[in-house]
Amino acid sequence: MASFHHRWSLTMFLVVATLAIIDRVNGAGYGDTPRGFQATPWQLSHATFYGDESASATMGGACGFGNLVTSGYGTDTAALSSVLYNKGFACGQCFQIKCVQSDSCYSTVVTVTATNLCPPNPAQDSNNGGWCNPPRTHFDMAKPAFMKIAQWKAGIVPVSYRRVPCVKKGGIKFSLQGNGYWLLVYVMNVGGSGDIASMWVKGSKTSWLAMSHNWGASYQAFATLSGQTLSFKITSYTSHETIIATNVAPSSWQVGMTYQANVNFK
Known part of the structure; x- marks a missing residue:
């Protein structure tokens, strides 16, 4: 996608x-906010992908991290819908994502870093192409990351996700x-x-x-x-x-x- x-x-x-x-x-x-960050509970969402296997289309992005390989983020990255992106305050956050409830799923759990914004598309229905429209939570993953959790031909899959500490x-x-x-x-x-x-x-x-x-x-x-x-x-x-x-x-x-x-x- x-x-x-x-x-x-x-x-x-x-x-x-x-x-x-x-x-x-x-x-x-x-x-009295406690120090440190702990993993959050699992939640349901959906995921698509953008770019190709080289992930060249994911370089740069709305977070301003530049070349994601030389910056240390690699290709396990994702663009977030505006609800998750939170005006850029979500940049750098880490998420575990696993495919669920689909015959296209693999059993792998992948950890991705938020590096980009998946912008809304008001010309398309939120359940038919406008995957990143508010108020949806959505992950538009780099293709190499998506291919770890599901068959890429599926295009879009339901996922379970949670915030995790960035190591x-x-x-x-x-x-x-x-x-x-x-x-x-x-x-x-x-x-x-x-x-x-x-x-x-x-x-x-x-x-x-x-x-x-x-x-x-x-x-x-x-x-x-x-x-x-x-x-x-x-x-x-x-x-x-x-x-x-x-x-x-x-x-x-x-x-x-x-x-x-x-x-x-x-």
Whole structure:
């Protein structure tokens, strides 16, 4: 099932930066929310696929993760209907999906990462082509991932799904875009709940500056930060945990570079 998705290309280079975790605390204002993220109960939905076996059509996407292979997400990914996509706050979340109630099902359970939006199609009925129309929950999977759970000729299959913790190797990655007066940061390889609710940046000559949500998994700050070492503070959307880290990007940071921390959500 082909769908049109927003694509974004990023040229990324990986620079490993020394980062020290200062503190890990529950986000302010969230009450007694427990730390960490646990798997949710299984729910019923449907799944289709887009692209071909190469998954080239899935690169980029509405979350802004760029080349999903070099970014570490691979081809086990999915575009979410707008209900699940949640205006981009679901970017990076991980789901287990298994095919159910169909002769086309395999017994395999696949874990996918949300990397894209499956947009609504109001010209088609929600039960006949408009699979991603509100209020439906739906997964438009990369074809290699779909082929692990069902015969691809089925086109659409009923599935059972649940949110699961994202198990990531290495630290969180920060891809820097913008200019000396406007910093745009794409955040990737987030563990735990996989998502981000809010983000702050601190230059070596500034206090903490709140960043606003731009789109997908990107956050922006309108500030003069060139020539300064950058630190970041991130709060998870689901678990509300906050990671504070220092010296993620050196004072010589450049637009187009990706810097990796040595800490992540668990």
